[in-house]
Amino acid sequence: MAHASGTLGFERKTATLSAGAMDYYVAGDGEPIVFLHGTGGLRWTRPLQMLSEKFRVHLPIYPGFDGSAPSDKIDSMPALASLIADFIGKEIGTGCDVIGLSFGGWTACWLAANHPEMVELLVLEAPAGFRPGGKGGLQRDPDGMQRMLFTHPENRLPEDDRTFEETLANYDAGQRFHGGIALDEDLVAKLADIRSSTLLLYGTAEIGIPPETVHILKENLPKCDVIYVYDAAHQMQVDQPERYFNVVSDYLERGEAFIVRRSELAEAS
Amino acid sequence: MRFNLFHLMPWDSFPERDDVWPVNNSDFEPKKGHELYQTYIDTLIYGEECGWDAIGCNEHHFSPYGLMNNCNLIGSILAHRTERVKITMFGNLVPLLNPIRVAEEYAMLDVISGGRLMTGFMRGIPHEYIAYNLPPDESRARLNEATQLIKKAWTEPAPFGWEGEHYQFRAVSIWPRPYQQPHPPIMMSGSNENSARYAARNGAMLGMVFIPNLEKGRQIIEAYIDEARKCGWEPGPQHILCGFHTCIAETDEKAQEALGSAVKYFTKTLLGVQRNAQQIVLQKTKYYRSQSNSDFFLHRLAHARERTIEDAVHDGTILCGKPETVVKQIKRIASELGCGWINTNIKIGNLPNDMVTRGMELFRDYVAPEVRDLQKSPETAPPDLGPVREPEPELAQKIAVAGE
Numbered sequence: 001m002a003h004a005s006g007t008l009g010f011e012r013k014t015a016t017l018s019a020g021a022m023d024y025y026v027a028g029d030g031e032p033i034v035f036l037h038g039t040g041g042l043r044w045t046r047p048l049q050m051l052s053e054k055f056r057v058h059l060p061i062y063p064g065f066d067g068s069a070p071s072d073k074i075d076s077m078p079a080l081a082s083l084i085a086d087f088i089g090k091e092i093g094t095g096c097d098v099i100g101l102s103f104g105g106w107t108a109c110w111l112a113a114n115h116p117e118m119v120e121l122l123v124l125e126a127p128a129g130f131r132p133g134g135k136g137g138l139q140r141d142p143d144g145m146q147r148m149l150f151t152h153p154e155n156r157l158p159e160d161d162r163t164f165e166e167t168l169a170n171y172d173a174g175q176r177f178h179g180g181i182a183l184d185e186d187l188v189a190k191l192a193d194i195r196s197s198t199l200l201l202y203g204t205a206e207i208g209i210p211p212e213t214v215h216i217l218k219e220n221l222p223k224c225d226v227i228y229v230y231d232a233a234h235q236m237q238v239d240q241p242e243r244y245f246n247v248v249s250d251y252l253e254r255g256e257a258f259i260v261r262r263s264e265l266a267e268a269s
Numbered sequence: 270m271r272f273n274l275f276h277l278m279p280w281d282s283f284p285e286r287d288d289v290w291p292v293n294n295s296d297f298e299p300k301k302g303h304e305l306y307q308t309y310i311d312t313l314i315y316g317e318e319c320g321w322d323a324i325g326c327n328e329h330h331f332s333p334y335g336l337m338n339n340c341n342l343i344g345s346i347l348a349h350r351t352e353r354v355k356i357t358m359f360g361n362l363v364p365l366l367n368p369i370r371v372a373e374e375y376a377m378l379d380v381i382s383g384g385r386l387m388t389g390f391m392r393g394i395p396h397e398y399i400a401y402n403l404p405p406d407e408s409r410a411r412l413n414e415a416t417q418l419i420k421k422a423w424t425e426p427a428p429f430g431w432e433g434e435h436y437q438f439r440a441v442s443i444w445p446r447p448y449q450q451p452h453p454p455i456m457m458s459g460s461n462e463n464s465a466r467y468a469a470r471n472g473a474m475l476g477m478v479f480i481p482n483l484e485k486g487r488q489i490i491e492a493y494i495d496e497a498r499k500c501g502w503e504p505g506p507q508h509i510l511c512g513f514h515t516c517i518a519e520t521d522e523k524a525q526e527a528l529g530s531a532v533k534y535f536t537k538t539l540l541g542v543q544r545n546a547q548q549i550v551l552q553k554t555k556y557y558r559s560q561s562n563s564d565f566f567l568h569r570l571a572h573a574r575e576r577t578i579e580d581a582v583h584d585g586t587i588l589c590g591k592p593e594t595v596v597k598q599i600k601r602i603a604s605e606l607g608c609g610w611i612n613t614n615i616k617i618g619n620l621p622n623d624m625v626t627r628g629m630e631l632f633r634d635y636v637a638p639e640v641r642d643l644q645k646s647p648e649t650a651p652p653d654l655g656p657v658r659e660p661e662p663e664l665a666q667k668i669a670v671a672g673e
């Protein structure tokens with residue numbers, strides 16, 4: 001298994017699911033949340049660690065990613081979403097808040113659409129799958145990838161030691177599920193059915209996911225708050241860990257009420 | 270050539286004395302203030318009748334130097350009382366203000382004026398940061414972020430939130446949206462090469478309210494054009510505005526004498542009281558990222574009052590004289606700078622208001638007809654370049670050094 005040398009206190013486990021085994025990491029106490037990683041694989045970031053200080057954070061590794069064995073049974077986005085639903089049912093036992101980054105956001109939308117009972121609040125970070133005309137997209141050269149992913153690569157943790165080649169291998173693993181399509185029209189047609197309140201995060205320096213993604217989701221999701229994270233590219237957890245954490249943790253704690261600013265006085269009491 | 274009418278709205282009878290900034294306001298007389306506002310607003314509105322293409326507002330705080338601490342308030346009057354001219358803003362001092370408020374008020378002005386607004390995204394002169402108690406070191410970062418946020422507030426088709434370094438808003442959806450789409454043209458200050466390059470990267474017009482000399486002005490414009498080309502767009506004369514003190518009279522002698530006296534009041538009395546505050550800010554903060562820019566500003570501040578009208582005429586940094594003389598001066602500026610806009614500051618210090626009005630009429634009757642066709646260019650705004658990734662500080666420093 002190719003992954004970081006450190007895991008920020010997360011414990012590695014294996015879930016036995018209907019479609020086979022799936023590895024995952026877990027840490028923290030509190031309300032359970034599931035974070036679905038991007039097509040580059042699981043990156044260790046400060047916000048994951050910070051979230052684990054408030055919530056019980058689950059980080060499943062999709063079949064075929066980060067050196068894990070692919071599954072013949074999981075060959076589409078809806079199938080991957082069903083696998084995650086099975087994971088939530090078996091390991092958590094009840095619906096929970098779900099965060100999805102990029103490819104993980106795409107998966108999370110399928111999960112919320114097809115398994116609404118498994119998703120309470122939904123957080124999408126620059127979700128893939130909504131790129132009309134193929135705008136944006138992955139960069140497959142080292143410089144282009146760096147530019148697409150980060151405005152502040154210097155913020156990467158030592159634990160986030162993924163190589164360029166490992167990232168490319170994960171990109172290729174993702175192809176099995178989505179077949180390289182840029183705009184998932186079947187999913188767009190289902191967005192209006194998603195019941196979960198949704199927080200959509202998008203970096204102001206994002207170039208991999210086009211701005212049209214925001215507009216498609218905002219137009220079609222019944223309950224969607226959009227937050228632009230200033231000076232962040234695709235990996236906003238790396239570029240702006242505090243900003244990301246402030247918004248996400250507040251949203252997970254207060255839901256739609258997060259638009260109302262809390263006074264410092266109230267927080268102190 | 271297009272012309273903008275600029276007016277600082279100065280207090281025109283401040284006593285000459287050693288004072289420090291912020292200026293003690295016990296000298297402000299409300300009744301006189303009321304009369305000044307009436308006169309000054311009428312003067313700006315008269316600019317439409319006298320053939321100006323635009324009339325402009327600006328923003329300064331805590332000083333008799335200018336009574337326009339909120340340019341949008343004056344702008345709304347001008348928008349309502351005029352029909353043709355553009356309303357130009359040499360404020361708002363965006364880093365000092367709530368950017369959502371700026372987005373809203375600019376959108377209101379654009380709609381009220383029927384799409385005649387040219388917005389300013391200004392950083393302000395250094396001492397303004399004391400007035401609103403904000404660190405001057407943050408001015409550039411605040412301007413960067415606020416600019417993106419305001420553009421987003423203007424253009425985003427649905428409610429959104431913003432999580433930034435200096436600004437956080439969870440739910441934004443301004444009413445009204447701007448009249449001009451995708452948004453009104455933006456002008457940014459170009460007091461040096463760095464800021465000119467910044468304006469180009471942001472797809473903004475270059476606004477140089479005052480230029481120290483034609484050579485320096487040309488260098489700044491060249492930096493602007495160079496940077497715009499690197500960003501994939503080509504500025505035209507219509508994107509470049511250069512500003513000059515302007516005094517037109519029946520004879521050269523009369524104009525020079527009047528302007529000489531007014532400039533003396535302006536530089537010694539009005540500018541003098543804020544000089545110490547500007548020096549403190551420049552010496553104690555990183556308002557300018559490059560030391561050379563800071564030194565240049567301080568030098569200009571220290572030597573402003575030493576320059577004579579003759580020096581300024583020679584340097585091409587004022588428009589002063591009888592109409593024929595001013596026509597020649599404008600032709601020289603057009604030829605040497607290639608700008609398509611000239612910003613005429615027609616109320617310098619305590620220049621008598623009747624002389625200002627007479628100068629405007631001379632401009633209408635004898636100057637404008639001779640220079641109108643210079644630097645003809647289409648009325649197009651710069652392209653919308655989207656979010657800007659500013660260079661890393663080290664790179665910005667290299668650019669600053671190379672540019673100077």
